[in-house]
Amino acid sequence: MSGLSMTDLLENRRWWVRTDPFRHVIARSVFKENVYRSLEQEYRETLAANGKTYLDGHDLYGETLTADMTGALSVFLSREWHDLLAGFFDVNANCHVACGLHHHDVGSKDGFPHNDMNPGWFARTPDSVLDGVTLPRPDLVRYTDGRVLKPGVRAEETTRAIAAIFYINNQPWRPGYGGSTGLYRSVKDPSKRPATSVPPINNSLLAFECTPFSFHGFIENNRQPRDSIVMWLHQPKDDVIRRWGEHAIIQYS
Protein backbone atom coordinates (compact mmCIF):
# COMPACT_ATOMS: atom_id res chain seq x y z
CA MET A 1 0.00 0.00 0.00
CA SER A 2 2.99 2.29 0.29
CA GLY A 3 2.92 5.17 -2.12
CA LEU A 4 -0.84 4.96 -2.54
CA SER A 5 -3.19 7.64 -1.29
CA MET A 6 -6.67 7.17 0.11
CA THR A 7 -8.03 8.26 -3.25
CA ASP A 8 -6.36 5.20 -4.75
CA LEU A 9 -7.46 2.84 -2.01
CA LEU A 10 -11.06 3.77 -1.29
CA GLU A 11 -13.88 2.19 -3.27
CA ASN A 12 -16.85 3.99 -1.78
CA ARG A 13 -16.86 7.68 -0.96
CA ARG A 14 -20.45 7.82 0.27
CA TRP A 15 -20.13 7.24 3.99
CA TRP A 16 -23.06 7.71 6.34
CA VAL A 17 -22.91 10.03 9.33
CA ARG A 18 -25.74 9.18 11.73
CA THR A 19 -26.80 10.69 15.03
CA ASP A 20 -28.89 8.06 16.73
CA PRO A 21 -28.18 6.96 19.46
CA PHE A 22 -24.95 8.99 19.24
CA ARG A 23 -22.99 10.40 16.37
CA HIS A 24 -21.24 7.67 14.38
CA VAL A 25 -20.04 6.92 10.89
CA ILE A 26 -20.71 3.77 8.92
CA ALA A 27 -19.52 2.81 5.47
CA ARG A 28 -19.68 -0.20 3.22
CA SER A 29 -17.24 -1.31 0.50
CA VAL A 30 -14.60 0.88 2.07
CA PHE A 31 -11.62 -0.37 0.09
CA LYS A 32 -11.28 -1.45 -3.52
CA GLU A 33 -11.68 -5.17 -3.98
CA ASN A 34 -8.00 -5.91 -4.61
CA VAL A 35 -7.01 -3.80 -1.61
CA TYR A 36 -9.50 -5.57 0.60
CA ARG A 37 -8.22 -8.97 -0.51
CA SER A 38 -4.69 -7.96 0.44
CA LEU A 39 -5.88 -6.80 3.84
CA GLU A 40 -7.78 -9.99 4.43
CA GLN A 41 -4.90 -12.21 3.43
CA GLU A 42 -2.51 -10.39 5.71
CA TYR A 43 -5.06 -10.47 8.52
CA ARG A 44 -5.20 -14.24 8.31
CA GLU A 45 -1.45 -14.61 8.02
CA THR A 46 -0.79 -12.31 10.95
CA LEU A 47 -3.21 -14.09 13.25
CA ALA A 48 -1.88 -17.46 12.22
CA ALA A 49 1.78 -16.50 12.58
CA ASN A 50 1.76 -14.50 15.77
CA GLY A 51 -0.77 -16.31 17.86
CA LYS A 52 -3.47 -14.49 19.74
CA THR A 53 -3.86 -13.22 23.24
CA TYR A 54 -7.13 -14.08 24.91
CA LEU A 55 -8.86 -11.10 26.49
CA ASP A 56 -11.11 -12.62 29.12
CA GLY A 57 -13.16 -9.52 29.84
CA HIS A 58 -14.26 -9.30 26.24
CA ASP A 59 -14.19 -13.02 25.34
CA LEU A 60 -12.05 -12.39 22.29
CA TYR A 61 -8.60 -13.06 20.94
CA GLY A 62 -6.48 -10.07 19.98
CA GLU A 63 -3.20 -9.18 18.33
CA THR A 64 -1.76 -5.67 18.54
CA LEU A 65 -0.29 -4.06 15.46
CA THR A 66 3.00 -2.30 16.09
CA ALA A 67 5.45 -0.12 14.18
CA ASP A 68 7.14 -3.11 12.58
CA MET A 69 3.99 -3.79 10.54
CA THR A 70 4.90 -2.87 6.97
CA GLY A 71 2.45 -4.89 4.93
CA ALA A 72 -1.08 -4.15 3.71
CA LEU A 73 -2.44 -3.72 7.23
CA SER A 74 -0.16 -0.74 7.75
CA VAL A 75 -2.82 1.33 6.01
CA PHE A 76 -4.63 1.38 9.37
CA LEU A 77 -1.52 2.73 11.02
CA SER A 78 -0.94 5.47 8.47
CA ARG A 79 -1.18 9.21 9.03
CA GLU A 80 -3.59 9.52 6.15
CA TRP A 81 -6.01 7.00 7.63
CA HIS A 82 -5.69 8.69 11.02
CA ASP A 83 -6.54 12.07 9.53
CA LEU A 84 -9.44 10.63 7.54
CA LEU A 85 -11.10 9.28 10.68
CA ALA A 86 -10.27 12.37 12.73
CA GLY A 87 -11.89 14.57 10.07
CA PHE A 88 -15.33 13.30 10.99
CA PHE A 89 -15.20 14.37 14.62
CA ASP A 90 -14.40 17.53 16.46
CA VAL A 91 -11.52 16.19 18.56
CA ASN A 92 -7.90 17.11 18.86
CA ALA A 93 -6.54 13.77 17.72
CA ASN A 94 -2.81 13.64 18.51
CA CYS A 95 -1.58 10.98 16.08
CA HIS A 96 -1.41 8.23 18.68
CA VAL A 97 -3.07 5.08 17.39
CA ALA A 98 -3.70 1.68 18.95
CA CYS A 99 -4.81 -0.96 16.51
CA GLY A 100 -5.47 -4.65 16.90
CA LEU A 101 -6.85 -7.68 15.17
CA HIS A 102 -9.85 -9.09 17.02
CA HIS A 103 -11.27 -12.58 16.66
CA HIS A 104 -14.42 -13.87 18.33
CA ASP A 105 -14.92 -17.61 18.25
CA VAL A 106 -18.43 -18.86 17.56
CA GLY A 107 -20.54 -18.45 20.67
CA SER A 108 -18.48 -15.64 22.12
CA LYS A 109 -20.43 -14.03 24.90
CA ASP A 110 -22.32 -10.77 24.66
CA GLY A 111 -20.18 -7.82 25.52
CA PHE A 112 -21.49 -5.10 27.77
CA PRO A 113 -22.34 -1.50 26.84
CA HIS A 114 -19.22 0.57 27.38
CA ASN A 115 -18.01 3.91 26.03
CA ASP A 116 -14.25 3.35 25.43
CA MET A 117 -13.34 6.51 27.38
CA ASN A 118 -10.19 4.82 28.61
CA PRO A 119 -6.59 5.85 28.91
CA GLY A 120 -4.04 4.74 26.39
CA TRP A 121 -0.38 4.68 27.32
CA PHE A 122 2.46 4.91 24.85
CA ALA A 123 6.24 4.79 25.05
CA ARG A 124 8.16 7.95 24.31
CA THR A 125 10.69 6.38 21.98
CA PRO A 126 11.58 7.27 18.36
CA ASP A 127 10.95 3.75 17.10
CA SER A 128 7.36 3.88 18.32
CA VAL A 129 6.59 6.23 15.45
CA LEU A 130 5.59 5.11 11.96
CA ASP A 131 4.60 7.62 9.28
CA GLY A 132 4.20 10.31 11.94
CA VAL A 133 1.86 8.12 13.99
CA THR A 134 2.83 6.90 17.47
CA LEU A 135 1.95 3.27 18.03
CA PRO A 136 1.94 1.15 21.18
CA ARG A 137 5.06 -0.61 22.37
CA PRO A 138 3.64 -3.42 24.45
CA ASP A 139 7.21 -4.59 25.09
CA LEU A 140 8.06 -1.27 26.76
CA VAL A 141 4.89 0.22 28.23
CA ARG A 142 1.66 -1.47 29.13
CA TYR A 143 -1.08 0.26 27.14
CA THR A 144 -3.79 -0.06 29.76
CA ASP A 145 -2.05 1.37 32.82
CA GLY A 146 1.28 2.81 31.71
CA ARG A 147 3.41 0.32 33.60
CA VAL A 148 6.97 0.66 32.32
CA LEU A 149 8.44 -2.69 31.39
CA LYS A 150 11.99 -1.58 30.63
CA PRO A 151 14.10 0.78 32.72
CA GLY A 152 14.67 4.21 31.31
CA VAL A 153 11.55 4.28 29.16
CA ARG A 154 9.17 7.16 29.65
CA ALA A 155 5.45 6.52 29.39
CA GLU A 156 2.99 8.98 27.94
CA GLU A 157 -0.68 9.00 28.93
CA THR A 158 -3.39 9.87 26.44
CA THR A 159 -7.11 9.17 26.31
CA ARG A 160 -9.04 7.40 23.62
CA ALA A 161 -10.74 9.85 21.27
CA ILE A 162 -12.18 7.91 18.34
CA ALA A 163 -12.95 4.20 18.01
CA ALA A 164 -13.24 2.42 14.68
CA ILE A 165 -14.12 -1.17 13.79
CA PHE A 166 -13.34 -2.53 10.34
CA TYR A 167 -15.01 -5.87 9.61
CA ILE A 168 -12.82 -8.34 7.79
CA ASN A 169 -12.41 -12.07 7.12
CA ASN A 170 -16.00 -12.99 7.94
CA GLN A 171 -18.34 -15.48 6.31
CA PRO A 172 -21.41 -14.02 4.56
CA TRP A 173 -23.68 -12.64 7.23
CA ARG A 174 -27.45 -12.85 7.59
CA PRO A 175 -29.80 -11.36 10.20
CA GLY A 176 -29.93 -13.59 13.23
CA TYR A 177 -26.26 -14.67 13.06
CA GLY A 178 -25.20 -12.17 15.70
CA GLY A 179 -21.68 -10.80 15.84
CA SER A 180 -22.90 -7.26 15.27
CA THR A 181 -21.79 -4.21 17.19
CA GLY A 182 -24.64 -2.78 19.21
CA LEU A 183 -24.97 0.93 19.86
CA TYR A 184 -26.90 1.82 23.01
CA ARG A 185 -28.67 4.80 24.55
CA SER A 186 -27.69 3.83 28.07
CA VAL A 187 -25.07 1.76 29.86
CA LYS A 188 -27.98 -0.14 31.39
CA ASP A 189 -29.46 -1.27 28.09
CA PRO A 190 -29.50 -5.05 27.65
CA SER A 191 -26.82 -6.25 25.26
CA LYS A 192 -29.32 -7.73 22.87
CA ARG A 193 -31.53 -4.63 22.82
CA PRO A 194 -29.38 -1.96 21.21
CA ALA A 195 -30.83 1.22 19.76
CA THR A 196 -29.23 0.09 16.55
CA SER A 197 -26.58 -2.39 15.54
CA VAL A 198 -24.03 -2.62 12.77
CA PRO A 199 -23.60 -6.06 11.18
CA PRO A 200 -20.15 -7.57 10.54
CA ILE A 201 -20.18 -7.31 6.78
CA ASN A 202 -16.72 -7.54 5.29
CA ASN A 203 -15.08 -4.35 4.11
CA SER A 204 -17.44 -2.18 6.15
CA LEU A 205 -16.58 0.25 8.89
CA LEU A 206 -18.07 1.73 12.04
CA ALA A 207 -16.43 4.74 13.72
CA PHE A 208 -17.46 7.05 16.54
CA GLU A 209 -16.08 9.55 19.00
CA CYS A 210 -15.42 8.19 22.48
CA THR A 211 -17.64 10.22 24.80
CA PRO A 212 -19.39 9.53 28.09
CA PHE A 213 -22.39 8.30 26.08
CA SER A 214 -20.80 6.36 23.20
CA PHE A 215 -22.15 3.06 24.55
CA HIS A 216 -21.44 0.12 22.32
CA GLY A 217 -20.78 -3.58 22.65
CA PHE A 218 -20.34 -6.92 20.93
CA ILE A 219 -23.46 -8.99 20.40
CA GLU A 220 -23.04 -12.73 20.75
CA ASN A 221 -22.24 -14.55 17.53
CA ASN A 222 -24.14 -17.79 17.41
CA ARG A 223 -23.38 -19.06 13.90
CA GLN A 224 -19.87 -18.17 12.84
CA PRO A 225 -16.69 -16.49 14.06
CA ARG A 226 -16.48 -12.70 13.93
CA ASP A 227 -13.30 -10.98 12.87
CA SER A 228 -12.44 -7.31 12.80
CA ILE A 229 -9.69 -4.74 13.05
CA VAL A 230 -10.29 -2.38 15.93
CA MET A 231 -8.44 0.86 16.34
CA TRP A 232 -8.46 3.90 18.54
CA LEU A 233 -7.23 7.40 17.90
CA HIS A 234 -6.20 9.32 20.99
CA GLN A 235 -6.22 12.84 22.34
CA PRO A 236 -4.41 14.67 25.16
CA LYS A 237 -5.76 13.73 28.55
CA ASP A 238 -6.08 17.41 29.46
CA ASP A 239 -8.53 17.95 26.61
CA VAL A 240 -10.79 15.26 28.05
CA ILE A 241 -10.55 16.66 31.58
CA ARG A 242 -11.42 20.14 30.35
CA ARG A 243 -14.42 18.93 28.38
CA TRP A 244 -15.83 16.06 30.43
CA GLY A 245 -14.01 16.03 33.75
CA GLU A 246 -11.45 13.58 35.01
CA HIS A 247 -14.16 11.32 36.36
CA ALA A 248 -15.17 10.60 32.77
CA ILE A 249 -11.97 8.67 32.10
CA ILE A 250 -12.57 5.05 33.01
CA GLN A 251 -9.61 3.05 34.21
CA TYR A 252 -9.40 -0.55 33.11
CA SER A 253 -10.52 -2.99 35.73
Add this chain to the structure above:
Amino acid sequence: MCLLTGASGTLGTAFCRRFASAYDIVGVSGRRTPVVPTQGQRIVDPLLPEIDDPSHNGAAIYAVNADLSQPREISRVVELALARFDRIDVLVNAAASSARSPILDGPKFIETLDAALQLNTLAPALLAAQVVESFWRHYPGDNQAFNRNIIHISSTSGVYVHSGDGLAAYSVSKAALDMLACHMAEEYSAIGIRCNAVAPHSFPRAITTDRVLDAIVEVDNGQANGEIVLVEPTPTAGTRSRAPEDFDSGWLEESESSLDGRGSPPSSRSGRAQARQTTRGRSKPKAEQKT
Protein backbone atom coordinates in the same frame (compact mmCIF):
# COMPACT_ATOMS: atom_id res chain seq x y z
CA MET B 1 -46.52 15.88 1.25
CA CYS B 2 -46.49 12.10 1.64
CA LEU B 3 -46.87 10.19 4.90
CA LEU B 4 -45.33 6.81 4.17
CA THR B 5 -45.27 3.78 6.45
CA GLY B 6 -42.90 0.88 5.93
CA ALA B 7 -40.28 3.41 4.91
CA SER B 8 -37.33 1.10 5.67
CA GLY B 9 -38.66 -1.82 3.64
CA THR B 10 -37.79 -2.59 0.05
CA LEU B 11 -40.70 -0.61 -1.37
CA GLY B 12 -40.49 2.20 1.16
CA THR B 13 -36.78 2.75 0.65
CA ALA B 14 -37.19 2.68 -3.13
CA PHE B 15 -40.04 5.19 -2.83
CA CYS B 16 -37.91 7.53 -0.73
CA ARG B 17 -34.92 7.28 -3.07
CA ARG B 18 -36.99 7.94 -6.16
CA PHE B 19 -39.42 10.53 -4.90
CA ALA B 20 -37.72 12.46 -2.06
CA SER B 21 -37.21 15.41 -4.39
CA ALA B 22 -40.81 15.28 -5.65
CA TYR B 23 -42.59 14.90 -2.32
CA ASP B 24 -41.92 16.09 1.20
CA ILE B 25 -41.83 12.68 2.85
CA VAL B 26 -42.40 11.65 6.43
CA GLY B 27 -41.13 8.07 6.43
CA VAL B 28 -42.33 5.85 9.29
CA SER B 29 -40.52 2.66 10.15
CA GLY B 30 -40.19 0.31 13.08
CA ARG B 31 -36.72 -0.04 14.56
CA ARG B 32 -34.75 0.45 11.37
CA THR B 33 -34.21 3.67 9.46
CA PRO B 34 -34.44 3.80 5.68
CA VAL B 35 -31.11 4.01 3.90
CA VAL B 36 -31.70 7.51 2.58
CA PRO B 37 -30.70 10.92 3.92
CA THR B 38 -32.88 11.96 6.83
CA GLN B 39 -32.74 14.53 9.61
CA GLY B 40 -30.56 12.02 11.52
CA GLN B 41 -28.25 10.70 8.82
CA ARG B 42 -26.48 12.09 5.82
CA ILE B 43 -23.96 11.06 3.24
CA VAL B 44 -20.45 12.41 3.53
CA ASP B 45 -17.35 12.05 1.38
CA PRO B 46 -14.68 10.76 3.79
CA LEU B 47 -12.05 12.77 1.94
CA LEU B 48 -14.14 15.97 2.18
CA PRO B 49 -16.13 15.50 5.40
CA GLU B 50 -16.69 19.19 5.96
CA ILE B 51 -18.69 19.57 2.76
CA ASP B 52 -22.44 18.94 2.80
CA ASP B 53 -23.12 18.01 -0.80
CA PRO B 54 -26.73 18.79 -1.80
CA SER B 55 -26.54 16.20 -4.54
CA HIS B 56 -26.21 13.63 -1.77
CA ASN B 57 -28.36 15.10 0.97
CA GLY B 58 -30.59 17.68 -0.70
CA ALA B 59 -33.63 15.41 -0.88
CA ALA B 60 -33.81 14.18 2.70
CA ILE B 61 -36.89 12.65 4.24
CA TYR B 62 -38.14 13.17 7.76
CA ALA B 63 -37.80 9.79 9.47
CA VAL B 64 -39.97 8.70 12.36
CA ASN B 65 -39.63 5.44 14.27
CA ALA B 66 -42.94 4.15 15.57
CA ASP B 67 -44.65 0.94 16.58
CA LEU B 68 -47.83 1.09 14.52
CA SER B 69 -49.46 -1.60 16.63
CA GLN B 70 -49.82 1.02 19.37
CA PRO B 71 -52.62 3.60 18.92
CA ARG B 72 -50.66 6.21 20.84
CA GLU B 73 -47.82 5.84 18.36
CA ILE B 74 -50.19 6.38 15.47
CA SER B 75 -51.36 9.64 17.02
CA ARG B 76 -47.75 10.67 17.52
CA VAL B 77 -46.87 9.93 13.91
CA VAL B 78 -49.68 12.12 12.57
CA GLU B 79 -48.88 14.85 15.05
CA LEU B 80 -45.23 14.87 14.02
CA ALA B 81 -46.07 14.87 10.32
CA LEU B 82 -48.39 17.85 10.68
CA ALA B 83 -45.98 19.68 12.96
CA ARG B 84 -43.20 19.20 10.43
CA PHE B 85 -45.04 20.05 7.21
CA ASP B 86 -48.43 21.55 8.16
CA ARG B 87 -50.20 19.20 5.78
CA ILE B 88 -50.62 15.62 4.55
CA ASP B 89 -51.55 15.13 0.92
CA VAL B 90 -51.13 11.41 0.43
CA LEU B 91 -51.00 8.57 2.93
CA VAL B 92 -49.17 5.49 1.64
CA ASN B 93 -49.59 2.47 3.91
CA ALA B 94 -46.68 0.24 2.94
CA ALA B 95 -45.82 -1.26 6.35
CA ALA B 96 -46.68 -4.93 6.50
CA SER B 97 -46.08 -8.19 8.26
CA SER B 98 -45.57 -11.21 6.04
CA ALA B 99 -45.00 -13.94 8.61
CA ARG B 100 -46.04 -17.37 7.38
CA SER B 101 -47.79 -20.14 9.20
CA PRO B 102 -49.73 -23.15 7.97
CA ILE B 103 -53.32 -23.14 9.15
CA LEU B 104 -52.90 -26.72 10.40
CA ASP B 105 -50.65 -25.33 13.14
CA GLY B 106 -53.65 -23.80 14.85
CA PRO B 107 -52.19 -21.85 17.76
CA LYS B 108 -49.30 -20.49 15.74
CA PHE B 109 -51.57 -19.60 12.87
CA ILE B 110 -53.87 -17.62 15.17
CA GLU B 111 -50.88 -15.74 16.50
CA THR B 112 -49.68 -15.02 12.99
CA LEU B 113 -53.14 -13.96 11.90
CA ASP B 114 -53.45 -11.59 14.82
CA ALA B 115 -50.14 -9.94 14.02
CA ALA B 116 -50.96 -9.69 10.32
CA LEU B 117 -54.35 -8.12 10.92
CA GLN B 118 -52.83 -5.73 13.42
CA LEU B 119 -50.19 -4.28 11.11
CA ASN B 120 -51.65 -4.94 7.67
CA THR B 121 -55.26 -3.95 8.25
CA LEU B 122 -55.87 -2.27 11.57
CA ALA B 123 -52.86 0.07 11.49
CA PRO B 124 -53.76 1.48 8.03
CA ALA B 125 -57.32 1.96 9.24
CA LEU B 126 -56.23 3.74 12.40
CA LEU B 127 -53.71 5.87 10.59
CA ALA B 128 -56.22 6.99 7.99
CA ALA B 129 -58.75 7.70 10.69
CA GLN B 130 -56.22 9.76 12.61
CA VAL B 131 -55.26 11.81 9.56
CA VAL B 132 -58.93 12.43 8.85
CA GLU B 133 -59.59 13.45 12.42
CA SER B 134 -56.52 15.64 12.81
CA PHE B 135 -56.50 17.30 9.42
CA TRP B 136 -58.52 16.21 6.43
CA ARG B 137 -62.05 16.48 7.74
CA HIS B 138 -61.53 20.18 8.40
CA TYR B 139 -60.57 21.03 4.82
CA PRO B 140 -62.81 19.23 2.32
CA GLY B 141 -62.31 21.94 -0.30
CA ASP B 142 -58.53 21.75 -0.05
CA ASN B 143 -58.68 17.96 -0.10
CA GLN B 144 -60.30 18.04 -3.52
CA ALA B 145 -58.16 20.87 -4.80
CA PHE B 146 -54.96 19.03 -3.86
CA ASN B 147 -56.30 15.63 -4.90
CA ARG B 148 -55.56 14.16 -1.48
CA ASN B 149 -55.80 10.43 -1.18
CA ILE B 150 -54.92 7.21 0.60
CA ILE B 151 -53.02 4.39 -1.06
CA HIS B 152 -52.99 1.05 0.73
CA ILE B 153 -50.23 -1.24 -0.46
CA SER B 154 -51.96 -4.58 -0.68
CA SER B 155 -50.95 -7.72 -2.57
CA THR B 156 -52.17 -10.16 -5.16
CA SER B 157 -52.25 -12.52 -2.20
CA GLY B 158 -55.41 -10.70 -1.19
CA VAL B 159 -57.01 -11.69 -4.47
CA TYR B 160 -55.55 -15.11 -5.28
CA VAL B 161 -54.68 -18.14 -3.22
CA HIS B 162 -50.99 -18.85 -3.74
CA SER B 163 -51.01 -22.41 -2.55
CA GLY B 164 -48.36 -23.94 -0.36
CA ASP B 165 -46.82 -20.67 0.82
CA GLY B 166 -48.25 -20.59 4.34
CA LEU B 167 -49.55 -17.11 3.57
CA ALA B 168 -53.13 -17.51 4.73
CA ALA B 169 -52.82 -14.93 7.48
CA TYR B 170 -51.14 -12.44 5.19
CA SER B 171 -53.67 -13.13 2.46
CA VAL B 172 -56.63 -12.59 4.78
CA SER B 173 -55.21 -9.33 6.06
CA LYS B 174 -54.63 -8.02 2.54
CA ALA B 175 -58.10 -9.06 1.40
CA ALA B 176 -59.47 -7.13 4.34
CA LEU B 177 -57.30 -4.17 3.40
CA ASP B 178 -58.73 -4.24 -0.11
CA MET B 179 -62.27 -4.05 1.22
CA LEU B 180 -61.23 -1.32 3.62
CA ALA B 181 -59.96 0.64 0.62
CA CYS B 182 -63.29 0.28 -1.14
CA HIS B 183 -65.32 1.36 1.88
CA MET B 184 -62.99 4.25 2.65
CA ALA B 185 -63.35 5.36 -0.96
CA GLU B 186 -67.11 5.48 -0.59
CA GLU B 187 -67.26 7.24 2.76
CA TYR B 188 -64.25 9.54 2.59
CA SER B 189 -65.43 10.92 -0.75
CA ALA B 190 -67.74 13.10 1.35
CA ILE B 191 -64.67 15.04 2.53
CA GLY B 192 -62.90 14.96 -0.81
CA ILE B 193 -60.52 12.11 -0.03
CA ARG B 194 -59.94 9.28 -2.50
CA CYS B 195 -58.81 5.82 -1.47
CA ASN B 196 -57.36 2.95 -3.51
CA ALA B 197 -55.19 -0.11 -3.06
CA VAL B 198 -52.16 -1.06 -5.12
CA ALA B 199 -51.83 -4.84 -5.08
CA PRO B 200 -48.53 -6.00 -6.51
CA HIS B 201 -47.27 -9.49 -7.14
CA SER B 202 -44.02 -10.49 -5.51
CA PHE B 203 -41.40 -7.78 -5.94
CA PRO B 204 -38.61 -7.55 -6.82
CA ARG B 205 -38.76 -11.27 -7.63
CA ALA B 206 -41.65 -11.43 -10.10
CA ILE B 207 -42.01 -7.75 -10.97
CA THR B 208 -39.71 -4.79 -10.52
CA THR B 209 -40.09 -2.48 -7.56
CA ASP B 210 -40.17 0.38 -10.04
CA ARG B 211 -43.41 -0.93 -11.53
CA VAL B 212 -44.99 -0.81 -8.10
CA LEU B 213 -43.74 2.74 -7.65
CA ASP B 214 -45.15 3.66 -11.05
CA ALA B 215 -48.54 2.33 -9.97
CA ILE B 216 -48.46 4.30 -6.73
CA VAL B 217 -47.69 7.55 -8.48
CA GLU B 218 -50.29 6.94 -11.15
CA VAL B 219 -52.93 6.41 -8.48
CA ASP B 220 -51.80 9.47 -6.56
CA ASN B 221 -51.87 11.72 -9.61
CA GLY B 222 -55.04 10.24 -11.10
CA GLN B 223 -58.69 10.30 -10.19
CA ALA B 224 -59.29 6.62 -9.39
CA ASN B 225 -61.34 5.94 -6.30
CA GLY B 226 -62.18 2.57 -4.77
CA GLU B 227 -59.96 0.61 -7.14
CA ILE B 228 -57.70 -2.34 -6.43
CA VAL B 229 -54.86 -1.87 -8.88
CA LEU B 230 -53.14 -5.17 -9.55
CA VAL B 231 -49.52 -4.99 -10.64
CA GLU B 232 -48.64 -8.35 -12.13
CA PRO B 233 -45.91 -9.79 -14.30
CA THR B 234 -46.47 -9.33 -18.00
CA PRO B 235 -46.93 -12.67 -19.80
CA THR B 236 -43.58 -12.47 -21.57
CA ALA B 237 -41.58 -11.05 -18.66
CA GLY B 238 -41.09 -14.34 -16.80
CA THR B 239 -39.57 -14.40 -13.35
CA ARG B 240 -36.88 -11.87 -12.76
CA SER B 241 -33.92 -12.93 -10.70
CA ARG B 242 -33.08 -10.77 -7.74
CA ALA B 243 -30.28 -8.31 -8.35
CA PRO B 244 -27.75 -7.59 -5.58
CA GLU B 245 -29.03 -4.04 -5.17
CA ASP B 246 -32.48 -5.45 -4.32
CA PHE B 247 -31.07 -6.50 -0.93
CA ASP B 248 -29.79 -3.06 -0.17
CA SER B 249 -32.78 -1.62 1.63
CA GLY B 250 -31.59 -2.11 5.16
CA TRP B 251 -28.00 -3.29 5.28
CA LEU B 252 -26.90 -0.59 7.68
CA GLU B 253 -28.67 -2.21 10.62
CA GLU B 254 -29.43 -5.69 11.75
CA SER B 255 -33.10 -6.48 12.10
CA GLU B 256 -35.78 -8.61 10.56
CA SER B 257 -36.32 -7.98 6.86
CA SER B 258 -39.59 -6.21 6.17
CA LEU B 259 -42.07 -7.22 3.55
CA ASP B 260 -40.83 -7.16 0.02
CA GLY B 261 -43.68 -8.97 -1.62
CA ARG B 262 -44.55 -12.61 -1.92
CA GLY B 263 -46.26 -14.79 -4.42
CA SER B 264 -46.03 -17.53 -7.00
CA PRO B 265 -44.48 -17.22 -10.40
CA PRO B 266 -46.61 -15.47 -13.06
CA SER B 267 -50.23 -16.64 -13.27
CA SER B 268 -52.73 -16.44 -16.08
CA ARG B 269 -55.65 -15.81 -13.71
CA SER B 270 -57.18 -12.36 -13.75
CA GLY B 271 -58.13 -10.41 -10.68
CA ARG B 272 -61.17 -8.38 -9.80
CA ALA B 273 -59.60 -5.33 -11.37
CA GLN B 274 -57.84 -4.97 -14.65
CA ALA B 275 -54.10 -5.46 -14.46
CA ARG B 276 -52.36 -2.33 -15.64
CA GLN B 277 -49.06 -1.57 -17.19
CA THR B 278 -48.35 1.73 -15.52
CA THR B 279 -45.88 4.43 -16.28
CA ARG B 280 -44.61 7.02 -13.86
CA GLY B 281 -47.21 9.71 -13.39
CA ARG B 282 -46.60 13.41 -13.17
CA SER B 283 -45.11 14.15 -9.80
CA LYS B 284 -46.76 16.67 -7.55
CA PRO B 285 -44.24 19.55 -7.49
CA LYS B 286 -43.53 20.75 -4.00
CA ALA B 287 -44.11 24.34 -5.03
CA GLU B 288 -47.77 23.61 -5.79
CA GLN B 289 -48.38 22.26 -2.34
CA LYS B 290 -48.22 25.46 -0.41
CA THR B 291 -51.47 27.34 0.02
